[in-house]
Amino acid sequence: MTAIVARGLVRRFGEVVAVDGIDLDVPERQIYGFLGPNGSGKSTAFRMICGLLLPTEGSVTVLGHDARKEPEKVRRRIGYMTQRFSLWEDLTVRENLGFMCRVFGMSRRDTHSRIAERIREYQLEDLERRFAGTLSGGQKQRLALAAATLHGPDLLLLDEPTSAVDPQSRRDFWEKLFELVAGGTTILVSTHYMDEAERCHRVAILDRGRIAAEGPPRQLARDIDATVLEVECGNLPAARRRLAGERWVRSVAQLGNRLHVLVARDEPEPMERLRALVLGDCPDVQVERVAANLEDVFVAATGRRAASTVPAQEAAA
Amino acid sequence: MSWLVRLLSVASKETRQLLRDRVTFGLIVGIPAMQIVLFGYAINFDVRDIDAVVLDQSRSSLSRQIVADLSATQVMNIAWQADSEAELAWRMRRGDARIGVVIAQDVERRLADGSRAAVQIITDGGQPSLQNVAQGLAALPVLTRHGAARPGQGVVELRTEYNPGKRTAVQVVPALVGTILNITMVIFTAGAIVRERERGNLELLITTPVSRGELMAGKLLPYVVIGLIQTTLILVIGHSLFAVPIAGSLVQLYLGALLFIAATLALGLFISTVARTQFQAFQLAFMTMLPSILMSGFVFPFEGMPVPAQWIAQVLPLTHFVEIVRGIVLRGAELGDMRAEVAKLLVFFVVMLVAAVLRFHKRLD
Numbered sequence: 001m002t003a004i005v006a007r008g009l010v011r012r013f014g015e016v017v018a019v020d021g022i023d024l025d026v027p028e029r030q031i032y033g034f035l036g037p038n039g040s041g042k043s044t045a046f047r048m049i050c051g052l053l054l055p056t057e058g059s060v061t062v063l064g065h066d067a068r069k070e071p072e073k074v075r076r077r078i079g080y081m082t083q084r085f086s087l088w089e090d091l092t093v094r095e096n097l098g099f100m101c102r103v104f105g106m107s108r109r110d111t112h113s114r115i116a117e118r119i120r121e122y123q124l125e126d127l128e129r130r131f132a133g134t135l136s137g138g139q140k141q142r143l144a145l146a147a148a149t150l151h152g153p154d155l156l157l158l159d160e161p162t163s164a165v166d167p168q169s170r171r172d173f174w175e176k177l178f179e180l181v182a183g184g185t186t187i188l189v190s191t192h193y194m195d196e197a198e199r200c201h202r203v204a205i206l207d208r209g210r211i212a213a214e215g216p217p218r219q220l221a222r223d224i225d226a227t228v229l230e231v232e233c234g235n236l237p238a239a240r241r242r243l244a245g246e247r248w249v250r251s252v253a254q255l256g257n258r259l260h261v262l263v264a265r266d267e268p269e270p271m272e273r274l275r276a277l278v279l280g281d282c283p284d285v286q287v288e289r290v291a292a293n294l295e296d297v298f299v300a301a302t303g304r305r306a307a308s309t310v311p312a313q314e315a316a317a
Numbered sequence: 318m319s320w321l322v323r324l325l326s327v328a329s330k331e332t333r334q335l336l337r338d339r340v341t342f343g344l345i346v347g348i349p350a351m352q353i354v355l356f357g358y359a360i361n362f363d364v365r366d367i368d369a370v371v372l373d374q375s376r377s378s379l380s381r382q383i384v385a386d387l388s389a390t391q392v393m394n395i396a397w398q399a400d401s402e403a404e405l406a407w408r409m410r411r412g413d414a415r416i417g418v419v420i421a422q423d424v425e426r427r428l429a430d431g432s433r434a435a436v437q438i439i440t441d442g443g444q445p446s447l448q449n450v451a452q453g454l455a456a457l458p459v460l461t462r463h464g465a466a467r468p469g470q471g472v473v474e475l476r477t478e479y480n481p482g483k484r485t486a487v488q489v490v491p492a493l494v495g496t497i498l499n500i501t502m503v504i505f506t507a508g509a510i511v512r513e514r515e516r517g518n519l520e521l522l523i524t525t526p527v528s529r530g531e532l533m534a535g536k537l538l539p540y541v542v543i544g545l546i547q548t549t550l551i552l553v554i555g556h557s558l559f560a561v562p563i564a565g566s567l568v569q570l571y572l573g574a575l576l577f578i579a580a581t582l583a584l585g586l587f588i589s590t591v592a593r594t595q596f597q598a599f600q601l602a603f604m605t606m607l608p609s610i611l612m613s614g615f616v617f618p619f620e621g622m623p624v625p626a627q628w629i630a631q632v633l634p635l636t637h638f639v640e641i642v643r644g645i646v647l648r649g650a651e652l653g654d655m656r657a658e659v660a661k662l663l664v665f666f667v668v669m670l671v672a673a674v675l676r677f678h679k680r681l682d
Binding site (some may be wrong): 052071072084086088094099100102105315 | 521525
């Protein structure tokens with residue numbers, strides 16, 4: 001079964017085209033990732049899926065309901081975690097959870113037991129009576145996820161859930177997501193962290209409102225339309241300058257004391273050619289062929305560097 | 318019944334937040350208390366003991382009688398006798414006197430034929446309150462003609478218009494209930510939806526099953542209670558501080574207040590759906606407040622306004638509530654006696670609430 005089906009989804013804001021013809025099939029019980037820089041249309045696509053924005057063109061079906069015609073039916077079965085913390089900062093953790101239970105129509109008894117359950121699961125025991133506004137980024141995120149899952153939604157929409165959170169909290173958060181998926185929930189998550197995208201079952205790489213590449217992360221990396229090389233040498237700036245002008249070199253990025261280079265796939269002897277090119281400036285040059293990561297996929301698919309995406313190595317630091 | 322649960326959960330959430338926001342909570346009590354004390358003392362149409370200079374060109378018994386009557390109004394205190402127009406002008410220019418009275422030489426004849434003014438009252442045009450006084454005093458000869466049974470007793474009529482010191486408070490305090498409610502209710506609710514939009518709560522709230530109507534009604538409910546608390550506060554202060562008697566029934570008064578509260582809350586809510594930021598909401602709220610205060614008949618008599626202004630005033634809920642509250646408090650009237658006003662308030666409430674609900678979509682665009 002497919003949780004979300006979108007066809008030819010377009011959203012314009014005046015002259016600006018935020019989402020420019022997206023087709024989407026999100027399978028059930030999986031984590032599906034939207035990877036893309038800010039302004040690539042991730043949030044707009046999310047909002048159309050949960051009925052907060054009407055599509056200019058195209059259709060979205062969520063859990064079998066037309067998101068345009070039956071938004072209320074969709075809303076009862078989804079949990080939405082907005083990019084910005086959107087619970088009430090002047091209510092306590094418990095009050096926030098209580099309010100969300102009540103508006104989703106739970107009885108008092110259910111509310112009580114459900115809150116106790118979530119508070120335990122999301123390690124909010126010591127924070128119960130704290131105002132949500134005084135929580136740290138990671139605590140707020142736990143609370144937001146606890147609130148989004150209170151009514152047992154079949155589909156969770158998480159819009160950049162980890163943008164204000166430390167690495168340890170991010171790891172814990174992802175553990176929770178896998179637990180939810182194991183319990184039968186479908187999760188759509190947007191991120192600009194490469195390492196998070198790599199944890200998804202499938203990802204769609206968004207660029208300027210379009211899907212540039214789509215599939216399981218490993219497969220995307222394997223099928224990449226480029227060869228990925230890493231260069232080590234004593235004079236990286238010179239080597240970088242040398243490579244920058246070459247047409248067969250698709251992109252160059254520095255990672256610590258190495259250069260990460262994408263070259264055209266149809267280049268027959270890329271390592272030799274690259275070594276020959278920089279040898280004059282760097283006699284000690286070493287070239288190594290490496291596996292592609294999602295950022296390489298992004299660069300290869302969009303033809304440009306993902307300016308605001310963060311490579312896995314840096315993100316994990 | 319699940320709609321009621323949702324409505325009440327919104328209302329109780331709103332109340333919690335309100336009680337925690339100490340500044341706002343303080344304003345609930347502070348605004349009415351401060352304003353009634355300030356307005357009660359400051360808005361005083363009684364003008365008394367203004368230094369006056371008199372130029373009596375007639376020097377007859379009648380002219381002395383007129384001066385004595387003027388003096389007896391206590392509006393003016395005859396501080397100077399001038400011998401010439403120049404001296405009178407000089408006194409006024411120096412600020413020794415703020416009112417000048419000139420009694421014509423042939424005052425008796427002028428009073429008899431009524432075609433020309435017998436007594437001239439000169440005031441500083443820059444002071445509106447003095448203008449009012451002058452108009453009142455200048456109406457003297459006319460009044461004598463209307464008081465046909467006792468000619469010459471017009472001065473006494475004027476005296477009753479100004480003299481009893483409490484009349485202004487009695488007039489002002491009931492209308493203040495409306496003015497203060499108008500200010501606080503619109504301000505409180507104008508921010509209600511915008512605040513959640515600005516803080517990002519709305520995006521979450523509209524993905525829940527809460528309907529537009531439930532959300533609106535839930536947000537209004539706590540403020541209805543606050544409005545009634547404020548009404549009580551104003552009446553208690555008005556009664557204890559300014560000795561304003563309540564002629565009509567309290568039940569009628571509270572029913573009227575409830576209707577007015579609903580109307581102003583709906584207006585505030587509508588503003589909240591129009592504004593994109595809290596700042597815009599407050600500006601819009603103020604935009605509705607000034608005309609309300611100035612044109613409702615609270616400060617200036619309704620009948621004295623130009624016709625277009627009267628039309629505008631008809632749209633303002635305060636206009637009708639001032640009528641209602643004065644009717645109940647001062648004249649002991651009942652809501653049934655003022656069906657037109659009640660109906661207008663009802664229509665205003667329904668139109669505004671429907672407009673607010675229609676304007677508010679559970680979408681972000």
